[in-house]
Amino acid sequence: MRSTPHAETFPAHTPATAQVFTTVLSHGPLTRLEAGRRAGLSPAAVTKAVRPLLASGYLVEGGPGDGGGPEEGGTREAARPALGRPAGLVRVNGERALFAGVKATGDELIAVLTDLCCRVRLARRAPLPDRAAGPALAALADLVHELLTHAAESRAAVAGLGIAVSGDVDRAEGVVRYSPFLDWRDVPLAELAATACGLPVTVDNDVRALTVAEQWFGAGAGLSDFALVTVGAGIGCGLVVHGRVVAGAHGVAGEIGHLVVDPAGPRCHCGNRGCVEAIAGDAAIVARVREATGRDVPDSAAAVALAHQGVPGAREVYARAGEAIGRGIAAVANLLGPERVIISGEGLAAYDLFAAQIRQAFTTAAFGSAARCDVQIRPLPFEEWARGAAATAIQTFITHGTGSGKG
Template structure:
């Protein structure tokens, strides 16, 4: 029986083990609200089908009764591919069931045309499968290396992405509108495919195996080409009723008349994205050819005009994360994205603005800076694909 065809209690147990295992049966019951008998009932077929396995008792446990046995998912039971798509390249990661990376690959995008991107994704999927087969061959029926079976694909992309329908409603960096990406990738690869906003996918990765693991709530803020936000509440990443959530970059917090990519003014992204910072640094220096790297060098050298640009960006980000802390009260805010490479130019202003505008105990929220490569974003896609195992057939 497929995982998606099992009763909801089995899906709840399996999902809990994926995110928090290994766990004892008692702990599974506590986390899922199931009785001891119900946990035993639903784990038995998962054990017999090889989706989960029993391990030894917890380290250091002392008991006068029957020792507790830990239960964990079997990582090798299934493989998934996560793909992160940027404006210029696609990054793929093949993982096991626990989202542990097995192989990775990258490909530059020669075109942002939908068909070209889908083809690039399909080729990357085959590439990481072939790499896994070459590095860890399994004997097939005729003695040769057996190709790795991909149980699901998760594609992550910036913009307004509707996971439920599999449609990219709008991706500004690719200039896509209403693209049925999940259907196209599934047709090209033959594997079940799920798509999601890239920042939400990264939040899933952080929830599973990153700085959000074990927390009841956290917020991930990404700084770079855009300003994104992933929100995890009570162990679940928020997707929004219409597929839109966490659009921190379009929170109106500044008095600027700069126009954002969304067409509005006052957005965080209008002053704090990489493109916005570069444009403002060009204006501040009078050099229309100034690059972001050159702006960073000038700021580190003490150029007051360019440092002011970074400070304004930090102020906008600080206002935004203070708003998030005031609204949600998360245990931690994780700051990541390619922009954190220059975090030293933002940090003082972000922290001072956050402290000034966070209300009461919200100011005690832990701010963690966490540089992450795009492979980590792709792992989030693989984690989403693993969760697809638990979804009813479409």
């Protein structure tokens, strides 16, 4: 990640400053006392932490009636002040900075402009006619510059760009090691995009980026342990353990799509047989529906339509996919014991076709108390994945500022 000469710098002089800000961002508006309780800091430490944030306008403080709901910067319920003197609420000033986020698929770029609270100001889409890194980067830069033109009308500066890409992504180095849907290998995307767009850039795996957004602003807020499973072109899994998004030593933690659930199953592109993705990924389902029905099935939408029409063989393909996903989720629950598993992704258009099989396979394969894990369905459009990319840029900005490297 590269900084522009006049890039905004977040005043995170101590880890406590970033910790308090993140706490208020995810759960605020909060009283200082409640912010300290949630962050595990003393009142004196909170006072010291919020001082530069208030002075620089990243936090604002008001009376007990100030702060409001999400539209005013509060993303969670406000803490109730104790009896006696009313406690002022601290909230994030969402207008203080803007961020761009881009989600890259195999044929499209989806971009959003958000404020500091990750509320979407503008969303744009552009086709990706050429997946080669050079032309794709040029298309991405054009889309980002469109967002920057819109942002120029605001008083706030765009402080960072997040890019979410499927596959093996080294966030620390800003390099896409391997993206199967883009066919990229060892692309230094953060460096290239920083040069093309003139912004500090954070690059991350798309599922991990979406997990960051869910942890801070969505169904995972307030949970110390949860998993996000995405169903679509691939089967992905983002993991939060003890409050931290887990990438693993080599950046590939959570590859639920390559858990083998049927050793005699179909060949996966990874080289193994019977992976969850080889049974439940979009391409696998389309191929199986073609075989089962003997019809020309061009894409997943057509496969879903045949199953909904009751064409013999089509529903069975989805039932098998649901069983594979359920067993994969159970493996995650057995290993990590998350409080919640959130199921999302573009493949949820077919959720009614395999929902029962997912839950049945999960219940059967989950061991003991792991079966009590709260499984939630949360359909999210690709704009939310782009918002996840923006969330990673916000995360980098808060925790490292703009001069720390690649995030």
